[in-house]
Amino acid sequence: MARSTRGAMADWSWLLLLLLGLAGVLQVRGQRAPDSTGFVSIDCGLPEQAGGYADAATKLPYVPDGAFTDAGSNRDISPEYIKPSLSKRYLNVRSFPGAARGCYTLPSTVARGSKYLLRATFLYGNYDGLGKLPVFDLHLGVNFWRTVNITTADKPQMAEIIAVVPDESVQVCLVDTGSGTPFISALDLRPVRDTLYPQANATQALVLVDRSNLGVSGAALVRYPEDPYDRVWIPWSEIDSNEWAEISTPEKVKELADLRFNAPSAVMQTAIAPRNGSRSASSRTIELSWDAAPNHAYPDPEVIGIVYFAELEVVAGGAARQFEMAINGKLWSKAPFTPQHLICDAFFNSEAHRGFGGHYNITLKATANSTLLPTINAAEFFSVVSTANVATDAKDVVAMAAIKAKYEVKKNWAGDPCAPKTLVWEGLNCSYTISMPPRITRLNMSFGGLSGSIPSHFANLKAIKYLDLSYNNFTGSIPNALSELPFLVALDLTGNQLNGSIPSGLMKRIQDGSLTLRYGKNPNLCSNGSSCEPTKKKSKSMFAVYIVVPILAVVVIGALAMLLLLILRKKQGSRKGSVKPQNEASGVHSQSRNSNTHSMLQLDHRRFTYKDLQVMTNNFKTVLGRGGFGSVYDGFLADGTQVAVKLRSESSSQGIREFLTEAQTLTKIHHKNLVSMVGYCKDGEYMALVYEHMSEGNLEDKLRGKDSNSRSLTWRQRLRIAMESAQGLEYLHVACSPAFVHRDVKTSNILLNVDLEAKVADFGLLKAFNQDGDTHVSTARLVGTRGYLAPEYAAALQLTEKSDVYSFGVVLLEVITGRPPILQCPEPTNIIQWVRQHLARGNIEDVADIHIQGDYDINSVWKVADIALKCTAQAPTQRPTMTKVVAQLQECLKLEEQHID
Numbered sequence: 001m002a003r004s005t006r007g008a009m010a011d012w013s014w015l016l017l018l019l020l021g022l023a024g025v026l027q028v029r030g031q032r033a034p035d036s037t038g039f040v041s042i043d044c045g046l047p048e049q050a051g052g053y054a055d056a057a058t059k060l061p062y063v064p065d066g067a068f069t070d071a072g073s074n075r076d077i078s079p080e081y082i083k084p085s086l087s088k089r090y091l092n093v094r095s096f097p098g099a100a101r102g103c104y105t106l107p108s109t110v111a112r113g114s115k116y117l118l119r120a121t122f123l124y125g126n127y128d129g130l131g132k133l134p135v136f137d138l139h140l141g142v143n144f145w146r147t148v149n150i151t152t153a154d155k156p157q158m159a160e161i162i163a164v165v166p167d168e169s170v171q172v173c174l175v176d177t178g179s180g181t182p183f184i185s186a187l188d189l190r191p192v193r194d195t196l197y198p199q200a201n202a203t204q205a206l207v208l209v210d211r212s213n214l215g216v217s218g219a220a221l222v223r224y225p226e227d228p229y230d231r232v233w234i235p236w237s238e239i240d241s242n243e244w245a246e247i248s249t250p251e252k253v254k255e256l257a258d259l260r261f262n263a264p265s266a267v268m269q270t271a272i273a274p275r276n277g278s279r280s281a282s283s284r285t286i287e288l289s290w291d292a293a294p295n296h297a298y299p300d301p302e303v304i305g306i307v308y309f310a311e312l313e314v315v316a317g318g319a320a321r322q323f324e325m326a327i328n329g330k331l332w333s334k335a336p337f338t339p340q341h342l343i344c345d346a347f348f349n350s351e352a353h354r355g356f357g358g359h360y361n362i363t364l365k366a367t368a369n370s371t372l373l374p375t376i377n378a379a380e381f382f383s384v385v386s387t388a389n390v391a392t393d394a395k396d397v398v399a400m401a402a403i404k405a406k407y408e409v410k411k412n413w414a415g416d417p418c419a420p421k422t423l424v425w426e427g428l429n430c431s432y433t434i435s436m437p438p439r440i441t442r443l444n445m446s447f448g449g450l451s452g453s454i455p456s457h458f459a460n461l462k463a464i465k466y467l468d469l470s471y472n473n474f475t476g477s478i479p480n481a482l483s484e485l486p487f488l489v490a491l492d493l494t495g496n497q498l499n500g501s502i503p504s505g506l507m508k509r510i511q512d513g514s515l516t517l518r519y520g521k522n523p524n525l526c527s528n529g530s531s532c533e534p535t536k537k538k539s540k541s542m543f544a545v546y547i548v549v550p551i552l553a554v555v556v557i558g559a560l561a562m563l564l565l566l567i568l569r570k571k572q573g574s575r576k577g578s579v580k581p582q583n584e585a586s587g588v589h590s591q592s593r594n595s596n597t598h599s600m601l602q603l604d605h606r607r608f609t610y611k612d613l614q615v616m617t618n619n620f621k622t623v624l625g626r627g628g629f630g631s632v633y634d635g636f637l638a639d640g641t642q643v644a645v646k647l648r649s650e651s652s653s654q655g656i657r658e659f660l661t662e663a664q665t666l667t668k669i670h671h672k673n674l675v676s677m678v679g680y681c682k683d684g685e686y687m688a689l690v691y692e693h694m695s696e697g698n699l700e701d702k703l704r705g706k707d708s709n710s711r712s713l714t715w716r717q718r719l720r721i722a723m724e725s726a727q728g729l730e731y732l733h734v735a736c737s738p739a740f741v742h743r744d745v746k747t748s749n750i751l752l753n754v755d756l757e758a759k760v761a762d763f764g765l766l767k768a769f770n771q772d773g774d775t776h777v778s779t780a781r782l783v784g785t786r787g788y789l790a791p792e793y794a795a796a797l798q799l800t801e802k803s804d805v806y807s808f809g810v811v812l813l814e815v816i817t818g819r820p821p822i823l824q825c826p827e828p829t830n831i832i833q834w835v836r837q838h839l840a841r842g843n844i845e846d847v848a849d850i851h852i853q854g855d856y857d858i859n860s861v862w863k864v865a866d867i868a869l870k871c872t873a874q875a876p877t878q879r880p881t882m883t884k885v886v887a888q889l890q891e892c893l894k895l896e897e898q899h900i901d
């Protein structure tokens with residue numbers, strides 16, 4: 001009663017029928033473009049010089065494949081598989097040895113967003129002499145299509161998909177899955193009407209499992225021109241004549257007006273019914289089953305079935321044919337169904353069925369009222385695949401295609417550059433945002449053997465952040481167009497033959513701190529913007545790195561804490577030229593009722609003139625400290641508030657707008673554990689930042705005391721300082737919008753006020769996370785301090801919040817041990833290693849600072865050490881978040897407080 005289970009690839013004998021008597025082949029010349037129907041028919045592996053020809057069965061023109069792919073090689077099948085009956089397109093194949101992915105690019109012959117039927121056929125024929133049947137994957141563009149499991153060497157196998165093609169072209173890619181070399185015999189593209197197969201839409205496609213023409217065992221395939229879309233209707237030949245009777249009519253069958261599946265009349269003119277006296281007849285049912293071929297991408301495929309009916313017999317007076325349909329035992333049809341005479345109708349599901357591991361059966365059962373048994377004319381069965389993956393941004397693709405073509409890059413550069421993620425092009429990194437096209441963010445063509453001038457295509461990768469063209473043979477000058485890449489933060493041109501000077505646009509980007517340029521080992525390049533002589537031999541240093549530091553960084557010593565800020569806040573509103581309230585939002589809000597200009601002015605109140613600074617600092621009389629990029633002066637605002645004024649020493653060409661934007665951003669960040677910025681100055685060439693004054697200096701000095709008189713911090717004080725600075729960092733990471741990475745977390749950047757409350761300083765070097773959803777931020781320049789740098793930052797200039805966590809782990813170790821991040825004992829040793837080694841011996845006393853000996857709860861020290869070591873894990877993903885660190889330090893503090901009490 002049931003027919004045997006079939007999968008699309010389980011039995012290919014149907015196709016053989018097609019091949020019978022097709023030996024004669026017409027030669028057609030110059031068939032390159034798709035013909036008037038929009039069909040594209042490609043004989044894969046056919047040599048170019050052979051030219052095109054018309055297929056004997058369909059008369060459709062087939063063309064060689066050279067124009068559609070640049071990968072793989074042409075091979076002929078073994079002579080023993082060549083039979084007169086074999087279609088010409090199976091005589092040769094294109095195979096893709098050694099390539100992760102080999103692709104064909106087919107034109108979208110109708111319009112963007114149109115629907116197509118794509119069909120790939122495969123006949124192995126031992127073309128490679130290995131006698132091994134391969135298994136590989138097919139992708140349609142960036143989406144998985146199906147696994148191709150070649151099961152016989154001598155019969156063609158077919159893969160078909162009905163899909164909407166969103167772009168001007170579509171790629172069909174063969175993906176090596178490690179089970180043999182992918183190959184292909186032929187590739188067909190057929191436009192179909194958009195209303196055909198409504199289940200195929202922009203986000204899902206239909207993969208053919210089976211398309212059967214029933215009641216014509218032994219007959220030929222029905223396809224083009226009977227089927228205008230060149231679908232291949234395969235005769236159901238597993239006919240058991242004891243079980244089934246074949247019915248047919250010479251009369252044409254019309255389609256129900258609004259059905260729109262366009263099943264050819266030739267297919268509908270035949271049907272099967274249970275033979276009188278058979279088991280199917282006694283149960284009054286027809287049962288058909290399919291196996292939707294589960295694969296690694298779709299272990300439980302969802303399916304769509306379409307069952308076609310037409311009454312082929314004249315149903316006399318009292319007789320009636322009426323049946324119900326069920327799929328896997330579940331009623332499918334809403335009401336009993338009676339086929340109409342010579343009218344094609346169909347049952348189908350709009351929403352896919354799922355949940356049966358790909359095994360489905362359909363039952364047609366006569367109702368009690370029916371005097372006749374059910375009949376069925378044709379059936380199609382599809383599995384559903386998602387086409388929701390989007391291709392890489394079109395402009396990025398075009399740029400990469402041009403670069404690939406210019407340099408004839410082989411590597412694994414085939415298919416889409418960024419998608420799927422498992423097949424990203426070598427040397428590329430991309431950013432992925434849900435349902436947005438991926439963008440290229442990093443391109444490494446180092447040691448690529450590239451020569452000639454740097455082509456403008458690189459400047460078309462508009463989302464790129466890191467571009468590495470080092471150690472090639474590029475000549476000519478550096479294109480200024482690269483300066484227009486808005487997100488570019490690192491450009492490496494080391495080791496080329498470039499000449500001329502660094503173009504002004506790039507120079508500006510370097511100076512405003514938004515770009516790091518490496519250009520060493522270019523003997524003819526002048527580093528000096530104006531004059532153009534070859535650079536002197538550089539010292540041994542690997543790179544010449546331009547670093548122009550945006551001013552910032554605080555070295556604050558002196559007095560004044562929250563109390564003063566509170567006073568400041570109170571007095572503020574009334575004073576011109578003084579400081580705004582700490583709460584920016586409320587400040588602006590309350591004063592901006594009048595007009596926008598007014599609120600702009602309010603913002604500007606944080607801005608000081610150089611003259612203001614002179615007054616404030618008594619003409620820069622008292623130097624509090626000197627940092628790498630300027631000095632810090634003691635100062636007082638008009639209301640008596642003590643401040644620290646950080647003045648940049650050299651003049652700078654940093655754009656005023658950039659500086660103001662940055663400074664205004666900083667003035668908006670407020671947290672009790674972050675040092676507040678009071679205002680800033682950009683006056684001519686002078687730039688300065690004005691900070692709140694922190695009387696107790698920094699944690700580094702407190703731990704490894706500059707003045708030996710000062711009493712050492714107790715363990716409890718240390719713990720509180722650690723917890724508070726962790727809170728400051730957590731605020732930057734979590735509460736700040738956009739979030740910030742500090743970049744230079746270290747004990748000298750943790751400042752203490754008169755109450756020994758900790759505040760994190762120097763987050764002026766932060767850059768906002770990029771808006772494109774990428775999870776790492778780039779460095780505008782090399783920042784950070786030896787001993788604190790996270791390994792991924794040191795290695796790849798990649799900074800995330802987790803890099804801060806790493807540095808904070810080092811801070812915690814210093815807090816425990818009182819020792820510097822790099823110990824001299826006697827070899828320079830990293831504190832992390834040192835602590836790990838000692839703790840391995842199980843003795844916390846060995847590492848704890850001698851100044852706190854005895855005065856602590858040993859458990860809380862162990863716990864902090866444990867947190868520190870987790871923070872300093874090599875892999876960023878293994879480090880905790882600052883939120884977690886804060887929570888754990890709070891627990892430690894509780895432990896410690898219990899100890900003391």
Ligand SMILES: *[C@@H]1O[C@H](CO)[C@@H](O)[C@H](O)[C@H]1NC(C)=O
Pocket residue numbers: 135147149150151
């Ligand atoms: C390919 O087909 C063979 C024979 O049907 C089967 O044994 C094998 O498991 C299949 N391989 C894959 C990867 O599906």
Ligand SMILES: *[C@@H]1O[C@H](CO)[C@@H](O)[C@H](O)[C@H]1NC(C)=O
Pocket residue numbers: 199200201202203204350351
């Ligand atoms: C495609 O069809 C599926 C199933 O009906 C539906 O969930 C999905 O939203 C459709 N997609 C589009 C773009 O219409």
Ligand SMILES: *[C@@H]1O[C@H](CO)[C@@H](O)[C@H](O)[C@H]1NC(C)=O
Pocket residue numbers: 245273274275276
């Ligand atoms: C079954 O038998 C009836 C009556 O004998 C006959 O009319 C009908 O055509 C037969 N059906 C088939 C499918 O053989």
Ligand SMILES: *[C@@H]1O[C@H](CO)[C@@H](O)[C@H](O)[C@H]1NC(C)=O
Pocket residue numbers: 002287289327328329356360361
């Ligand atoms: C058809 O599917 C139903 C539900 O999965 C199952 O109970 C039944 O045995 C199946 N019939 C056949 C012949 O596989």
Ligand SMILES: *[C@@H]1O[C@H](CO)[C@@H](O)[C@H](O)[C@H]1NC(C)=O
Pocket residue numbers: 336367369
């Ligand atoms: C079957 O026939 C009876 C009597 O003619 C009728 O009342 C009933 O609605 C019919 N059932 C169906 C499902 O057509």
Ligand SMILES: *[C@@H]1O[C@H](CO)[C@@H](O)[C@H](O)[C@H]1NC(C)=O
Pocket residue numbers: 425426427428429
């Ligand atoms: C960037 O791509 C390289 C391969 O080209 C890969 O090894 C590396 O892990 C990628 N980096 C990121 C952050 O994805």
Ligand SMILES: *[C@@H]1O[C@H](CO)[C@@H](O)[C@H](O)[C@H]1NC(C)=O
Pocket residue numbers: 444445446447468796
């Ligand atoms: C860039 O590519 C070169 C050569 O393939 C490689 O040596 C280098 O490590 C790569 N750089 C990065 C940052 O991945």
Ligand SMILES: *[C@@H]1O[C@H](CO)[C@@H](O)[C@H](O)[C@H]1NC(C)=O
Pocket residue numbers: 447449450471472473
């Ligand atoms: C650059 O060119 C020189 C000679 O033109 C050649 O010797 C050298 O190998 C090339 N270097 C690279 C990295 O391709």
